[in-house]
Structures are given as structure tokens and as C-alpha cells.
Amino acid sequence: MTNREIANILREMAALYEMESVLFKPRAYENAAASVESFGEELSDIYKKEGARALENVPGVGKGIAAHIQAILEKKDFSEHVKLKNKYPVDVIGLTAIEGVGPKMVKVLWQKLKIRTVGDLERAARRRKIRGLEHFGEKTEKKILKGISFLRSSGGRKVLGVALSDVFSLRRMIEAFSEVKKIEITGSIRRKKETIGDIDILVVSSKAARVTERFIRLPWIDHVYGTGPTKTNVRLKNGLDADLRIVPEKSFGAALNYFTGSKEHNVALREIAIKKGLKLNEYGLYRGKRMIAGKTEEEVYRALGLRYIAPELREMRGEIEASRKNALPDLIEYGDLKGDLQVQTDWTDGEDSIEAMAHAAIEVGLRYIAITDHTKSLAMTGGADEKKILRQIDEIIKLSKKFLKSDFRILTGAEVNIMKDGSLDISDDVLARLDVVGAAVHSHFGLSRAEETKRVIRAMENKNVDIIFHLTGRLINKREPIQIDFEEILKAAKRTGTILEINAFPERADIKDQYIRECVREGVKMSIDSDAHAREHFKLLEYGIAQARRGWATRADIINAWPVEKMLNFLK
Numbered sequence: 204m205t206n207r208e209i210a211n212i213l214r215e216m217a218a219l220y221e222m223e224s225v226l227f228k229p230r231a232y233e234n235a236a237a238s239v240e241s242f243g244e245e246l247s248d249i250y251k252k253e254g255a256r257a258l259e260n261v262p263g264v265g266k267g268i269a270a271h272i273q274a275i276l277e278k279k280d281f282s283e284h285v286k287l288k289n290k291y292p293v294d295v296i297g298l299t300a301i302e303g304v305g306p307k308m309v310k311v312l313w314q315k316l317k318i319r320t321v322g323d324l325e326r327a328a329r330r331r332k333i334r335g336l337e338h339f340g341e342k343t344e345k346k347i348l349k350g351i352s353f354l355r356s357s358g359g360r361k362v363l364g365v366a367l368s369d370v371f372s373l374r375r376m377i378e379a380f381s382e383v384k385k386i387e388i389t390g391s392i393r394r395k396k397e398t399i400g401d402i403d404i405l406v407v408s409s410k411a412a413r414v415t416e417r418f419i420r421l422p423w424i425d426h427v428y429g430t431g432p433t434k435t436n437v438r439l440k441n442g443l444d445a446d447l448r449i450v451p452e453k454s455f456g457a458a459l460n461y462f463t464g465s466k467e468h469n470v471a472l473r474e475i476a477i478k479k480g481l482k483l484n485e486y487g488l489y490r491g492k493r494m495i496a497g498k499t500e501e502e503v504y505r506a507l508g509l510r511y512i513a514p515e516l517r518e519m520r521g522e523i524e525a526s527r528k529n530a531l532p533d534l535i536e537y538g539d540l541k542g543d544l545q546v547q548t549d550w551t552d553g554e555d556s557i558e559a560m561a562h563a564a565i566e567v568g569l570r571y572i573a574i575t576d577h578t579k580s581l582a583m584t585g586g587a588d589e590k591k592i593l594r595q596i597d598e599i600i601k602l603s604k605k606f607l608k609s610d611f612r613i614l615t616g617a618e619v620n621i622m623k624d625g626s627l628d629i630s631d632d633v634l635a636r637l638d639v640v641g642a643a644v645h646s647h648f649g650l651s652r653a654e655e656t657k658r659v660i661r662a663m664e665n666k667n668v669d670i671i672f673h674l675t676g677r678l679i680n681k682r683e684p685i686q687i688d689f690e691e692i693l694k695a696a697k698r699t700g701t702i703l704e705i706n707a708f709p710e711r712a713d714i715k716d717q718y719i720r721e722c723v724r725e726g727v728k729m730s731i732d733s734d735a736h737a738r739e740h741f742k743l744l745e746y747g748i749a750q751a752r753r754g755w756a757t758r759a760d761i762i763n764a765w766p767v768e769k770m771l772n773f774l775k
Contacts, residue, residue, distance in 0.1 A: 204247055205423065207369050207441055209275050210240035211296065212284060213268070218295045219287040221306035229306075234263040234554050238739050239272070240368050245375075250276050262739045263554070293319045301350040302682045303343070311336065325351050350681075357680040360398035361443060364709025364746050367392070369441050370402055373423060377447075380417050382410040385455060389462040393514045395749035397679060397712045402445040403462050411449040418447050454486045457497035461485035467519035468512075475507050475523075483507075515752040520720070532723075534752045535731075535761055537745055542571040542763040542770065544639055545618065545672055545704065545732035550595055551576040552584035554737035557595075558602055561613050563738035571612035571767045573639040574599060575672075580620045580628035581645055589633045592617055596636060612767050614638035618672055623647045625661025627668070634667035638771065641704070643672035644685060652686040659692060663701040669774040670730055671696075673706040673713040681710065689718055696727045700775055702762060703727060705754075707747025708734040719754020728773070729756065730763045 217232035238261050239246060249257050250273065258269040274281035291313055298309045298321060312318040315336055316327050324347065327333055333344040370388055378386050383406050387393070390403035408414045415435050419427050426438040435447040450458040461469060462485065476483040481490055487497025488506050496506040504511050509526040513534055516522040525531045546560055547553035555563070557574055564572045574595065577586040587595065596615045603613050616639035620628045627634070627642060634640050642662045650658070662668055674692070675684030696703055703722060706713045711734065714722075722729055731747035733740050751761060758764040762773055 204276055204279065205369065205372060205440075206239050206242055206246055207372075209246060209272055210236040212275055212280065213239060213271070215296055216271075216284050216287070218299055218306040218309070219284070219291060222291060222295070222310040223287070230554065231263070231265075232268065234737050235261070235268045237737070238263040240365070241739065241742065242368070243371070245372055246272060247276055263737065294321065297321050298324060300681060301347060301354055302678070303346050303350055321351060321354075353683055354680060357398070359442070360400045360680070362398055362679050362709045363392065363396060363712075363749075364743065366399055366402075366441075366443065369423075369439070369443070373402065373421075373439070373445070374404070376421055376423070377404065377406065377414075377418060380408075380414055382408050382413050382417075384408055384452065387459055389459060390464060393463045394465065394517060395515050395746075395753060397715070397750075399443075401443055402439070404445060404447045405455070405458055405462055406447065406449045407452045407455050408449050409451070414449055415447070448485075450486070452498065453494070454497050456499035456501070456503055457483070457487045458485045460500045460503055463514050463517065465518050468517040468522070471519060471523050472503075472507060475509075479507070481506075513752065515749060516755065518753070532755045532757050535748060535756050535758050535764060537748050538568065539758055539764045540569065540731060540744055540748070540761070541765065542569055542573070542612075542767060543733050543735065543741065543744065544573045544614075544616070544670060544730045544763050545575050545641055545706070545734050546572045547576055547618070547734070547736045548574055550574075550591070551586055552736060557599060557613065558605070559738055560735065561602075561606060561611065564741055565609060565611055567741045567744075569741065570610070571614060571770075573614040573616035573641075575616040575618040575639065575641050578617055578619050578629050580622065586620070586628075587617070589630055592629065592633055593636070614767075614771075616640060618643055619668070620645050621658060621662045623650070623658065625658035627662060627665060631665070631667055634665075637667075639669055639774065640667050641670040641672040642668045644674075644676050648676055648682070648685050650685070652688060655685045656688045656691050659687060660695040663692075663695045663699045666775060668701060670702040670704050672704045672732070673708075673711050673734070674703060674718075675713050675715075677713055678710050679712060684713070689721065693721060693725055693727060696722075697725060702774075703729050705729050705731045705747045705750050705756075705761075706734050707731055707743045707745075707750070708740075709743065709746050712746065712750050716750055716753035719751060719756055723755050723757075723760055728762050729760055731761055732763070 213232050213236035217229040221229040242261055255273045258272050271281040293313050295309055298304055318324050318327055328344050328348050333339050334341045385407035387405045389405050391399045411433055415430055423439050424437050425440045428436040433449045437445050439445055473483045481488055487494040488503055496502040501511050512522050512526050548557050548560055577584040579586045579588040599613050599615050615637045617637055619642045621642050621644050677684035731751055733743045735741055762770045
């Protein structure tokens with residue numbers, strides 16, 4: 204069983220417990236599922252080497268859940284899960300992937316209409332059976348149909364951060380082959396796109412046939428589409444397709460460049476080669492029959508008269524011209540962030556305490572965090588009112604004394620809710636006492652473009668609002684972004700000195716890279732935040748950095764890549 208398969212069972216258990224109205228356990232299982240999915244080593248390997256107790260070393264996995272994981276590894280399932288699945292024989296993961304459909308709704312749909320699958324739900328909605336259920340209505344029915352349509356429009360693409368754990372596990376398996384000298388993951392994964400459609404694997408080996416033979420026998424392989432001397436195409440058990448390409452070492456750089464893409468970038472490079480009387484393909488750069496470059500990407504670009512172009516920039520958005528003019532940006536690097544300005548704790552809907560989140564931030568190399576729990580109008584999170592925020596300020600001041608020797612700062616803050624009219628749900632006098640104020644849209648996603656733009660700008664005009672968190676509110680493959688006039692938002696950000704966040708949570712990746720590029724051009728500063736709700740979420744910051752790099756951002760563009768005092772002095 205792979206980490207992904209284990210995580211899916213735990214995630215399904217969380218939903219089933221919620222259907223049963225069991226308190227606390229749904230969150231515990233959901234957090235454990237997220238930890239297992241992103242864990243750096245396969246739990247099956249850990250269990251074989253160190254036994255059941257070692258499973259408790261996974262963040263969020265206690266003794267009870269570790270026992271369940273042990274049962275999954277030994278028997279493919281555990282008794283409580285089997286019992287609830289027999290009671291609710293539904294595709295709860297598939298159904299709850301639809302925006303607005305939660306476990307409680309799935310329970311009602313099963314009990315009243317015997318709906319098991321997304322197909323069942325779509326048929327029932329088209330036959331207008333949903334609107335007749337108590338507390339549903341025509342509006343809910345239409346929203347469900349819209350959600351199903353949006354879900355299918357993704358074309359089976361997976362969110363990068365969700366798929367990467369499987370990618371890394373597959374890489375480790377192939378890397379362990381004695382015949383493999385070098386391996387890289389290419390394609391949209393290497394370009395750090397928001398979503399991926401398949402996995403492209405490049406291997407250097409002098410024993411291609413043996414590598415291919417071992418690859419197609421891996422337990423992850425569900426179906427072999429085709430195999431040849433240097434190329435094999437398969438479907439994995441997680442639903443993704445994977446291509447394995449095997450090349451000699453002298454061609455590794457050319458192949459890495461070719462299979463990384465994008466297609467448009469590759470076409471442009473080949474056209475440059477042709478104009479120089481050269482030929483470029485996946486095996487190298489040639490003058491006639493003589494190979495003049497190909498062992499590394501750098502030498503390929505150099506031979507074409509270009510500076511090396513980072514994979515995240517290879518989208519034909521001006522990177523080749525910038526390379527030719529020696530004008531490529533000095534991109535923000537992975538590891539450059541000094542702080543995280545959106546962190547939730549157990550004061551609202553987070554999993555861990557303020558102190559635990561601070562220690563976790565130190566472990567990943569951060570020097571400061573802002574505690575930004577939700578505010579009162581977001582009732583489902585236990586959002587804080589003014590009195591609770593003031594109590595938290597006092598708590599942070601007291602707690603900060605413990606971190607004086609480590610030179611780590613815990614900043615006070617809040618994720619304030621932007622109301623329908625653009626007002627905020629916390630009074631200005633309380634907001635003025637916070638170090639960092641973020642504001643975000645959490646409701647009324649269906650307003651017109653003009654209304655959504657107006658409400659966000661009104662929030663930006665508040666003298667206490669420093670950052671707009673996850674501007675468009677999108678959830679990739681699940682919820683469409685709110686409709687905004689980004690040009691007007693950008694003007695308001697410049698006028699008011701408001702920061703726009705790059706939310707690193709993989710399903711958000713908000714703002715998108717095109718917007719980041721516009722911010723860079725206009726001098727609007729940004730922050731890269733994890734939106735952490737648990738200790739292990741700080742590792743998500745790398746996805747925000749990837750998003751920033753795709754938008755051509757440098758350290759100068761990202762305020763939490765700066766020292767804390769410089770960052771604080773820049774805020775309103």
C-alpha cells in the first residue's frame with residue numbers, strides 16, 4: 204500500500220465519522236491523511252524496518268491511527284472503516300470533491316435517494332430530484348450541477364502538491380535500480396505547474412532493457428500501454444499516466460530540456476538552432492552529424508547564445524528574449540523566505556498551539572510567523588471576536604519571552620473576513636493593535652465582477668489591512684475563482700500600499716502566476732504564505748515559491764523574504 208492509498212482511506216474515514224456526527228475524530232483523521240500523503244518515506248518501508256511504533260513518528264499520527272495504518276498495511280483495511288463503508292456504500296471522496304457537497308449532505312443523499320456516485324448525483328439533479336429534499340431547493344441543485352461540470356473540466360489533472368508524494372515515491376523506487384545512473388522528473392512537474400496531467404521520468408542507463416523490465420514490474424503499475432527500447436508508457440494505480448525515457452549520459456541535458464518543455468519553448472529553441480545552421484532534438488544539439496552540446500542543459504543554452512533559463516520560466520512569456528538580452532530576473536530561491544504571514548492555530552480551526560507552530564516554523568528555518576486566526580463571522584471555524592483577539596495578543600506577548608534567546612518573533616495578526624459590502628467583521632481599534640492584518644473573502648462567491656472588485660478594494664482601503672489573503676478564493680478543480688477586475692485591484696494595491704498574497708496551499712495557488720507577473724511589473728509587493736493549519740504545513744511554502752518563480756518574482760518583490768523589522772516597517 205502506498206502513502207497515497209493509506210491517506211485516501213484515512214481521509215474517507217474522516218468523512219464517514221463526520222457523516223456519523225462524531226466529534227473531533229474527523230479533523231484528526233484528515234490531518235493524519237495530509238501528513239501521510241506528504242511524508243518523505245513510504246510507510247510500508249518504515250513498518251517493515253522498524254515496526255508499528257515507528258508509524259507514530261508521522262506528524263498527526265497517534266497510537267490509535269497508527270494501529271489503523273498497521274491494519275491497512277497488513278490487511279488492506281481496518282474494521283471500523285469496513286463497518287462504516289458497509290453502512291454508507293458511497294463514493295464519499297468523489298462526491299465531496301464537488302463544491303458545496305459535504306459529508307452530511309452525502310449522508311442525506313444516500314438515505315433519501317440512494318445516491319452512491321457522482322454519476323448518480325448528476326442524474327438525480329438533472330431529473331430535478333434534489334430540489335425536493337428538505338433544506339436543499341432549486342438553488343442547491345443548480346450549484347451541484349455547476350460543481351460537477353467544473354470538476355470534470357479539469358480533465359483529470361491533479362494538483363501538483365497533492366500528486367508530488369506519489370511522484371517522489373515512484374522516483375525513489377526507480378532510483379534504487381542498480382542499473383540507473385541518473386534520474387530526473389521532467390515535464391510540467393519540473394516546471395512546477397499548478398496541476399499535472401502525467402508524470403515524465405528521464406533516466407540515464409546503459410542497460411535500458413533491464414531498467415524497462417524492472418519498471419513495468421513495479422507494484423504501482425496498473426497497465427502497460429506500450430514499451431520499447433528507450434520509451435515505456437504506463438498507467439499508475441493512482442490514475443495518472445507515466446512515461447519512462449532512457450537516454451545515454453551524453454544526451455542527458457538535451458533530453459532533460461526537451462522533456463521538460465513547455466512545447467512552445469522547445470519549438471522556439473529549435474527555431475533558434477535552425478537559424479544557426481544547427482539541429483536540436485532530445486539527443487543533443489548537432490552541427491551536421493557532429494554533436495556539439497547535450498550533456499547538460501547549460502551547454503545547450505550556451506551554444507544557442509542564451510543564458511540558462513529556469514524551468515519555471517519556460518512558458519514562452521518573454522523568457523527567451525530576456526535570456527538573449529541578459530535580462531532574466533534573479534528569481535526568489537527555495538529557502539529564501541524568512542517568515543510566514545498566515546498561520547492558523549487551535550485558537551480557531553488550526554490543529555496545533557501557537558507555541559507548537561512557532562517551534563515547527565523554527566525547524567524549517569523561518570525567523571518569524573504571524574498568527575492569523577479567523578475572525579467571528581466565519582462561525583464554522585470558531586472565529587475570534589474582538590475580546591478573543593485581545594486575549595490572544597496578551598498570550599503571544601507572554602509566549603514571545605520563551606523565544607527571545609532563539610531570536611524568533613511571533614507576530615500578532617488576524618485573517619479578517621471581508622463582508623459582502625467590503626466592510627470587515629472586526630473593529631478598527633482592535634485591528635490597529637495587531638502587527639499584521641490580512642483580509643480575505645470567504646463567502647458570497649457569486650457576486651458580479653464589479654461587486655466583487657468593489658468589496659475587495661473597499662477592504663484594501665482600510666488603513667489597518669496590510670495583506671489580501673488568497674485574493675480570488677479559488678480551489679483548483681473544486682471551486683472557481685471569484686470574478687474580479689485585476690487591473691483595478693492592482694491600481695488599488697499601489698494606491699493603498701496593500702500587499703497581495705501568494706497562498707502556497709496547493710489547492711489554492713492564489714494568486715496565479717499571470718497576476719504575479721503583473722504585480723512584479725507594477726511594483727506591487729507580495730507575500731508568500733503557507734496558510735498553515737498544522738505544524739507540517741510549513742513545508743507547503745515551497746509551492747508558493749514555485750508560483751512566485753513562475754511569475755518572475757525576486758526576493759525584492761516578496762516582503763517575507765525580508766528581515767522582520769524591514770517587513771514590519773513596510774506595512775501600513
